[in-house]
Amino acid sequence: MSFSESDIKKALSFVIEPDLKKDIIELNLVSNIKLEENKISFDLQISNPAMHNKKRIIEACEIHLNRILKTSIDLDVNILAIPKPTEIPKSKNPLPNVKNIIAIASGKGGVGKSTVTANLAIALAQKGYKVGLVDADIYGPSMPLMFNVEHEKPQPVEKNGRNLITPVESYGVKILSIGFFADTNQAVVWRGPMATRALTQLFTEADWGELDYMLIDLPPGTGDIHLSLVQTVPVTGAIIVSTPQKVALIDARKAVGMFSLEQINVPILGMIENMAYFSPEELPDNKYYIFGQDGLKSLAQEQKLPLLGEIPLVQSIREAGDAGRPAILQETSTQATAFNAFAENVITEVANRNKKLDPTQKVTITNMDGCSTK
Numbered sequence: 001m002s003f004s005e006s007d008i009k010k011a012l013s014f015v016i017e018p019d020l021k022k023d024i025i026e027l028n029l030v031s032n033i034k035l036e037e038n039k040i041s042f043d044l045q046i047s048n049p050a051m052h053n054k055k056r057i058i059e060a061c062e063i064h065l066n067r068i069l070k071t072s073i074d075l076d077v078n079i080l081a082i083p084k085p086t087e088i089p090k091s092k093n094p095l096p097n098v099k100n101i102i103a104i105a106s107g108k109g110g111v112g113k114s115t116v117t118a119n120l121a122i123a124l125a126q127k128g129y130k131v132g133l134v135d136a137d138i139y140g141p142s143m144p145l146m147f148n149v150e151h152e153k154p155q156p157v158e159k160n161g162r163n164l165i166t167p168v169e170s171y172g173v174k175i176l177s178i179g180f181f182a183d184t185n186q187a188v189v190w191r192g193p194m195a196t197r198a199l200t201q202l203f204t205e206a207d208w209g210e211l212d213y214m215l216i217d218l219p220p221g222t223g224d225i226h227l228s229l230v231q232t233v234p235v236t237g238a239i240i241v242s243t244p245q246k247v248a249l250i251d252a253r254k255a256v257g258m259f260s261l262e263q264i265n266v267p268i269l270g271m272i273e274n275m276a277y278f279s280p281e282e283l284p285d286n287k288y289y290i291f292g293q294d295g296l297k298s299l300a301q302e303q304k305l306p307l308l309g310e311i312p313l314v315q316s317i318r319e320a321g322d323a324g325r326p327a328i329l330q331e332t333s334t335q336a337t338a339f340n341a342f343a344e345n346v347i348t349e350v351a352n353r354n355k356k357l358d359p360t361q362k363v364t365i366t367n368m369d370g371c372s373t374k
């Protein structure tokens, strides 16, 4: 015998894997080479081990071995399939019966995010949609008060062998809030993993049933809760709430930046201007732009985002919230009209988004580096 294993490899380096378009030695597809007299055997992995592919590649091996080794050989090739990369299971959507999940966010606190969310939820329910609301502002849950269900406790229910909690219902909206499980003072001390786990349970361990819209009232700012949210459920889109005030606009811009981050990647449906102008109850046609005018309009234009509405600053909006009867219920009032127009725009923008883009996938974050907004 006048040839070695390296001669065999040299010969086989002329054989090209048809799908991978590189030679089988370079691709490290040949193993277990055995040599006995002029009998050569080895294992060869190929990407598509269909019969004709096997035949062709064995022929190619034979031709090049005969050519390089300059002798007639007895060849035995054991063809194997290249193992497929272990398929990463698509992260399971814990809410397959919820059509649209909408996060309501603001950069700054106190801009009326919860007020806007509560009124939007009721407006959608009044239009006949099935609506759920998750109060994810675990540091300042306000939905129990706004929906006048402060003293209710979500009841346990067994569904398909799982112990779930039933959301509390008010004004046609299904609601869950950390506020139902801990008093507000207690919730304030929750941080990090504990807060995240509590929030996750509101989505995954509740009997939400079928919903057209699930609204999420996020805590202000750009923090852990936002990241944990996009890892828990596939968010359809986000709405940014801001007042026309400069400090609020600066933070609104940061919120836009956060949702656009590669690691978050949630489309923004649009912006809503709250406390756009002050209207005295007795002079509803008078508008006083006490926080400035057009600030959010220009930010929306700059970011190429729709402005979904303008909600006036009216005393009764505040009173209605505190009394647990959101202003949308004051039919025909200017404020109810403003909230209704906003809800219509939200419906339109969600539909537009669903036409243009694929459903958002839950985010799998393994490396949080670079996950900060400037």
Ligand SMILES: Nc1ncnc2c1ncn2[C@@H]1O[C@H](COP(=O)(O)OP(=O)(O)O)[C@@H](O)[C@H]1O
Pocket (backbone or CB within 6 Å): 106, 108, 109, 110, 111, 112, 113, 114, 115, 116, 142, 274, 275, 311, 312, 313, 314, 315, 316, 317, 318, 319, 321, 322
């Ligand atoms: N358009 C408005 N007119 C009058 N008061 C409002 C309006 N929007 C919000 N408020 C009041 O401002 C305060 C802060 O609103 P809230 O919705 O709790 O803000 P956030 O959730 O952003 O912290 C509340 O007392 C609320 O009733």
Ligand SMILES: [Mg+2]
Pocket (backbone or CB within 6 Å): 113, 114, 115, 137, 140, 142
């Ligand atoms: Mg709030």
